[in-house]
Amino acid sequence: MKRSMEVNFDGLVGPTHHYAGLSFGNEASTRHRNHDANPRLAAQQGLLKMKSLSDAGFPQAVLPPHERPHLPALRQLGFSGTDGQILAAAARYPQLLSAVSSASAMWVANAATVSPSADSADGRVHFTVANLNNKFHRALEAKTTGAVLAAIFADGRYFQHHPPLPSVALLGDEGAANHSRLGRYDEPGIQLFVYGKDGYGGGAEPGRYPARQTREASEAIIRLHQLAPERTLLVQQNPAVIDEGVFHNDVIAVSNEQVLFYHQHAFMDGVSVRDRLRRRLALLQQDFLPVEVPADRVSVADAVQTYLFNSQLLSRQDGHMTLVVPEEARRDAGVWRYLAELAAENGVIDDIRVVDLRESMRNGGGPACLRLRIILTQDEYRAVNPRVLMTEYLFLQLSQWVDRHYRDRLNQQDLADPALLNEVRTALDELTQLLDLGSVYPFQQ
Numbered sequence: 504m505k506r507s508m509e510v511n512f513d514g515l516v517g518p519t520h521h522y523a524g525l526s527f528g529n530e531a532s533t534r535h536r537n538h539d540a541n542p543r544l545a546a547q548q549g550l551l552k553m554k555s556l557s558d559a560g561f562p563q564a565v566l567p568p569h570e571r572p573h574l575p576a577l578r579q580l581g582f583s584g585t586d587g588q589i590l591a592a593a594a595r596y597p598q599l600l601s602a603v604s605s606a607s608a609m610w611v612a613n614a615a616t617v618s619p620s621a622d623s624a625d626g627r628v629h630f631t632v633a634n635l636n637n638k639f640h641r642a643l644e645a646k647t648t649g650a651v652l653a654a655i656f657a658d659g660r661y662f663q664h665h666p667p668l669p670s671v672a673l674l675g676d677e678g679a680a681n682h683s684r685l686g687r688y689d690e691p692g693i694q695l696f697v698y699g700k701d702g703y704g705g706g707a708e709p710g711r712y713p714a715r716q717t718r719e720a721s722e723a724i725i726r727l728h729q730l731a732p733e734r735t736l737l738v739q740q741n742p743a744v745i746d747e748g749v750f751h752n753d754v755i756a757v758s759n760e761q762v763l764f765y766h767q768h769a770f771m772d773g774v775s776v777r778d779r780l781r782r783r784l785a786l787l788q789q790d791f792l793p794v795e796v797p798a799d800r801v802s803v804a805d806a807v808q809t810y811l812f813n814s815q816l817l818s819r820q821d822g823h824m825t826l827v828v829p830e831e832a833r834r835d836a837g838v839w840r841y842l843a844e845l846a847a848e849n850g851v852i853d854d855i856r857v858v859d860l861r862e863s864m865r866n867g868g869g870p871a872c873l874r875l876r877i878i879l880t881q882d883e884y885r886a887v888n889p890r891v892l893m894t895e896y897l898f899l900q901l902s903q904w905v906d907r908h909y910r911d912r913l914n915q916q917d918l919a920d921p922a923l924l925n926e927v928r929t930a931l932d933e934l935t936q937l938l939d940l941g942s943v944y945p946f947q948q
């Protein structure tokens with residue numbers, strides 16, 4: 504019998520993808536503010552990643568984009584009248600209109616934290632939608648994310664959904680981007696929660712850029728997901744690297760099964776993190792294979808620039824692993840040399856695959872940001888809405904759907920165009936039918 508597996512659910516880029524510089528602390532976002540974007544290309548690049556990984560035998564699925572511009576948010580902020588009038592009035596506040604129009608829901612590593620059933624006391628897969636309250640444009644995602652996850656993982660025998668934590672700074676939660684799970688898929692493993700700061704203060708904190716994840720938020724998720732204390736580890740991200748642009752832990756570390764691939768400066772006390780992980784996995788009779796990248800081989804600045812660690816580490820049938828890195832990592836001679844050596848010498852990670860995600864990367868979203876990984880048993884897999892699972896046919900349908908509905912050029916000035924709102928709604932209405940999601944968007948209620 505085939506055993507548990509990791510399924511990667513990738514966010515499909517939405518039709519309003521543009522560059523607005525909305526994410527202070529995310530240097531790519533700031534750098535590309537007001538550049539022209541190409542939403543059609545962005546969506547195609549994401550789809551090609553999904554297709555190529557699915558073709559290579561890695562289980563793959565898709566999560567839909569959200570409705571943007573988000574008119575309910577503008578109404579909540581006092582704009583009134585017809586949709587057209589609201590957009591025209593909001594156009595006087597370009598940053599606000601950008602925020603309610605951002606396609607940021609594509610980065611589904613921030614959609615939720617997911618714990619596999621092998622780790623939770625009640626034997627179910629637990630989901631907590633991330634509140635993303637550090638950035639207004641991202642905080643808008645939680646409601647639709649909840650509706651989408653409930654539509655895809657509907658069977659209460661297998662799936663337990665938790666609403667986002669209260670949306671206050673104390674409980675800032677950015678989902679799976681600050682969460683890793685070590686250990687074999689079909690046995691209890693160790694869940695690693697990485698927070699940026701203590702929400703009540705008093706501990707070390709970054710000085711320049713915000714820490715988006717709090718310790719208190721991670722603690723709440725550990726309780727909600729019914730995780731055993733001896734199989735969880737709560738550690739602090741190095742505040743100094745947040746100040747260098749590492750706004751989520753998945754910009755500096757990635758794990759899969761027994762392997763943790765991370766930068767020397769990723770954690771506040773990296774040596775202790777490694778020792779504790781090794782000890783905890785040993786208690787489960789499991790190995791730990793840390794791969795620490797020294798700063799004298801790859802600097803933190805180069806890690807941020809190339810997104811080396813925002814890669815996907817995927818298990819192959821032959822027991823070895825493939826590392827999926829962005830094109831930017833190949834372009835950097837030092838990082839590429841490091842990767843070549845790794846693949847030649849590591850023994851487990853022996854294959855490097857490069858994907859072109861330039862459109863997403865310019866907003867700080869690499870291969871790992873675009874995916875939410877979910878470990879599922881065979882029964883759980885069969886309970887997933889099958890229409891979101893990547894197939895040759897779904898890939899063709901989605902590619903044609905993108906070609907039909909997406910523009911190939913978009914910037915902040917285009918967002919007030921009422922035609923864009925109509926294009927988005929027409930497209931999303933079709934998509935919900937294609938993926939059999941029911942009515943998950945505000946305009947469908």
Ligand SMILES: N=C(N)NCCC[C@H](NC(=O)CCC(=O)O)C(=O)O
Nearest residue numbers: 523524525526529532612680751872
């Ligand atoms: N690391 C992970 N898992 N995700 C990356 C998220 C990128 C996203 N960028 C943005 O939201 C930029 C939008 C803009 O500026 O237009 C963010 O900063 O939250």
